[in-house]
Amino acid sequence: xxxxxxxxxxxxxxxxxxxxxxxxxxxxxxxxxxxxxxxxxxxxxxxxxxxxxxxxxxxxxxxxxxxxxxxxxxxxxxxxxxxxxxxxxxxxxxxxxxxxxxxxxxxxxxxxxxxxxxxxxxxxxxxxxxxxxxxxxxxxxxxxxxxxxxxxxxxxxxxxxxxxxxxxxxxxxxxxxxxxxxxxxxxxxxxxxxxxxxxxxxxxxxxxxxxxxxxxxxxxxxxxxxxxxxxxxxxxxxx
Numbered sequence: 281x282x283x284x285x286x287x288x289x290x291x292x293x294x295x296x297x298x299x300x301x302x303x304x305x306x307x308x309x310x311x312x313x314x315x316x317x318x319x320x321x322x323x324x325x326x327x328x329x330x331x332x333x334x335x336x337x338x339x340x341x342x343x344x345x346x347x348x349x350x351x352x353x354x355x356x357x358x359x360x361x362x363x364x365x366x367x368x369x370x371x372x373x374x375x376x377x378x379x380x381x382x383x384x385x386x387x388x389x390x391x392x393x394x395x396x397x398x399x400x401x402x403x404x405x406x407x408x409x410x411x412x413x414x415x416x417x418x419x420x421x422x423x424x425x426x427x428x429x430x431x432x433x434x435x436x437x438x439x440x441x442x443x444x445x446x447x448x449x450x451x452x453x454x455x456x457x458x459x460x461x462x463x464x465x466x467x468x469x470x471x472x473x474x475x476x477x478x479x480x481x482x483x484x485x486x487x488x489x490x491x492x493x494x495x496x497x498x499x500x501x502x503x504x505x506x507x508x509x510x511x512x513x514x515x516x517x518x519x
Contacts, residue, residue, distance in 0.1 A: 303351055
C-alpha cells in the first residue's frame with residue numbers, strides 16, 4: 281500500500297500530523313488511552329494512504345512495510361490456490377486492522393495471501409519501525425493490536441469450520457431443533473460447542489447472530505427458540 285495524493289473531500293484528514301492522529305483515534309477508540317509519549321510516537325510515524333478501488337495492496341510473498349489502520353473503505357483479503365480457486369478470508373473495514381499484516385510485522389515474514397481494495401480506501405500507515413517501538417513501549421498499543429488479532433482469529437476459525445464441516449449456522453440450527461425441549465435448550469455455549477465439535481467462541485458468535493435475527497433469545501444457561509420455522513428453513517439449505 282503506497283501513500284496517495286490528497287482527495288478533494290473536505291473531510292479527508294491531513295497527510296500527517298495531529299489531524300491524521302485525531303482521525304485515527306476517532307476510528308479506533310481503544311487508542312484514545314495512549315499516553316502523551318505514545319501518541320507522539322504514533323503521530324511521528326503516521327502517514328495518510330489513499331488507494332482507489334480494485335487495486336492490489338499486498339500479494340503473497342510480499343513484504344509488509346507498515347501497520348495499516350483503515351479509516352474508510354474495505355480491503356478484501358483472500359487466498360488463491362494454484363488452480364485459481366479463491367477463498368475470501370476476511371475483509372478489513374473502518375476501525376479494523378489486518379491480522380496478516382500484524383503477523384508479518386511481528387514475525388518478519390511475508391504475506392501468504394493477497395489484499396485488494398473493494399472500494400476507495402482511506403487509511404493511516406504506521407511504518408514497521410514505529411510499530412515495533414510502540415509494541416515495545418506501550419501496553420495500551422499491545423492490547424489493541426492483540427485484541428484485534430484475537431477477534432480476527434475467531435472469525436477465521438469460523439471460516440475453517442464452515443469449509444471443513446459444512447456451514448456452522450446450518451449445523452447449529454439442526455442442533456437447536458433436535459435438542460430443544462418445548463422450544464428451550466438448557467445448557468451453556470460450551471455444551472453446545474461440544475455437541476457440534478467446535479469452539480465456544482464460534483457458538484457464541486453464531487447464537488448472537490440468531491438472536492439478532494429474532495430467531496432465538498439468549499439467557500444464562502438457556503437458549504429459547506422463537507422462530508423454529510426459520511431454523512428449519514436454514515437447516516433445509518444444507519440438506
